Amino acid sequence: MTMNNEQVEPVNLDKLISNLKKEDEQYAGLSKRMQYLYWIMSLIFIFVIVIQIFGKVHVVYIIGNICFLFAMLIFGLLFKYYYREYKYVDYSQPTLVMLKKAAYRYKPFQLKTLWAVLSLLLVDAGLSLNTSLGFNFIWIQVFYLGIVVLSAIIGLLIWRARYKPVRDAALSLIREIDGENNDRGFKH
Amino acid sequence: MLDKEEKFNQILAENKDRIKRICGYYNSNVNDQKDMYQEVLVNIWNSLDNFRGDSSMNTWIYRIAVNTALRYTGNAYKHMKLIVNADTQNLSTVLDDENYEDKLVMEKQLSGLQNELNLLSVIDKALISLMLEGLSMKEIADIIGITESNVKVKIHRIKTHLKTKLTGQRYDNE
Numbered sequence: 001m002t003m004n005n006e007q008v009e010p011v012n013l014d015k016l017i018s019n020l021k022k023e024d025e026q027y028a029g030l031s032k033r034m035q036y037l038y039w040i041m042s043l044i045f046i047f048v049i050v051i052q053i054f055g056k057v058h059v060v061y062i063i064g065n066i067c068f069l070f071a072m073l074i075f076g077l078l079f080k081y082y083y084r085e086y087k088y089v090d091y092s093q094p095t096l097v098m099l100k101k102a103a104y105r106y107k108p109f110q111l112k113t114l115w116a117v118l119s120l121l122l123v124d125a126g127l128s129l130n131t132s133l134g135f136n137f138i139w140i141q142v143f144y145l146g147i148v149v150l151s152a153i154i155g156l157l158i159w160r161a162r163y164k165p166v167r168d169a170a171l172s173l174i175r176e177i178d179g180e181n182n183d184r185g186f187k188h
Numbered sequence: 189m190l191d192k193e194e195k196f197n198q199i200l201a202e203n204k205d206r207i208k209r210i211c212g213y214y215n216s217n218v219n220d221q222k223d224m225y226q227e228v229l230v231n232i233w234n235s236l237d238n239f240r241g242d243s244s245m246n247t248w249i250y251r252i253a254v255n256t257a258l259r260y261t262g263n264a265y266k267h268m269k270l271i272v273n274a275d276t277q278n279l280s281t282v283l284d285d286e287n288y289e290d291k292l293v294m295e296k297q298l299s300g301l302q303n304e305l306n307l308l309s310v311i312d313k314a315l316i317s318l319m320l321e322g323l324s325m326k327e328i329a330d331i332i333g334i335t336e337s338n339v340k341v342k343i344h345r346i347k348t349h350l351k352t353k354l355t356g357q358r359y360d361n362e
Contacts, residue, residue: 016226017193020233091255092235092248094333095314098255173258176311177334 031083038076045069064130071122074115082112096177099170106167108159120148196233203249206321210253213317228256243330250323250331254314304353312346319343 045068052062085105091098104110127140190198211224231252239248305316311332318328325343329336 016229017196017233020230021193088234089231089259090235090238091231091252091259092238093255094251094331095255095258096333098333099258173311176309177332 031080034079034083035076038072038079042069042072042076045072060129061131064126064128067122067126067129071119071126074119074122078112078115078119096174099174099177103167103170103174106159106163106170108156124148192233192236196236199232199236199245199249200229202245206246206249207253209321210250210257210317213320214257214313224256228253231256247327247330250318250321250327254318254331257317258310258314300354301350304350308346312342315339315342316346 045065049062049065049069052065089098089102093101124140124144127135127144128137131137207228208221208225211221211228215221215224232249235248235252243251305313308316315328315332318331323331325336325339328343329339332339
């Protein structure tokens, strides 16, 4: 080991801690704001649904708003549970566990993706059923689903360029750690 | 009860040198060492909320340092270097033989060792860096997340390989 540790210029600790604390506060603030937004939107939809029920509005409109409400709730819960998981990697886990979690995190299709798909379909159903919004059913499918599919394609391209190499590297390290009974450890 | 900042400062005060040493293993360049050191500190801060005392503080710190080293170079894992020098305290344990120590301090052989170490895979480099820190097989196993016997097998294989390469002799693998 090089003993040039003494040459390492000291990090400005006060500044670092202050930045880290600021980031923690920003995270907590953003997380809270997003959750408040989802819960407020949900309450508004509940309020509208209740008014519609007592106002003898057509049942299809009510179902449309219930779809919006569930979509909002699913988005809110997904954000609450997964934002931190994606923002911060826990480096204090055993290396093998960390790598396996990284490989899973960068998997393009996961079980929780289905929840996001479900909420997108609920928004589609909400837009389609709530004809009071004045949207044409066919155009909703063309534009809304078109935008969803296009976003998914762009997301996959970004994943392929940025995250697939990270996932491949993590998988390769996992194979190396797990494969103790072969000689892959040496690059010869 | 210590708040997060006090806990962080306490951990840093007790482990600063250890973290710097680990950073030194993976970077020959002082600026890179400094960047990685800062990266480790950030990861310690972000992992502090998850520390429940299930593992010792030593193991916890080494995990963060090694995991940061693995992630530090991003996709360029394979370019990660392991830097050793003659004054590395536990260098003789790599070859398991007191007689080699004198030879190793000779620049030529040290350079050979350096080259061979850098031909090792990333995980093997991480294992060697922990061994150079004087950690037990059990501690290394806790850090990497594999069994103690698995660590022994891997380190034995690395040592055998290095001996073979440095002495030019053939050592039979088990």
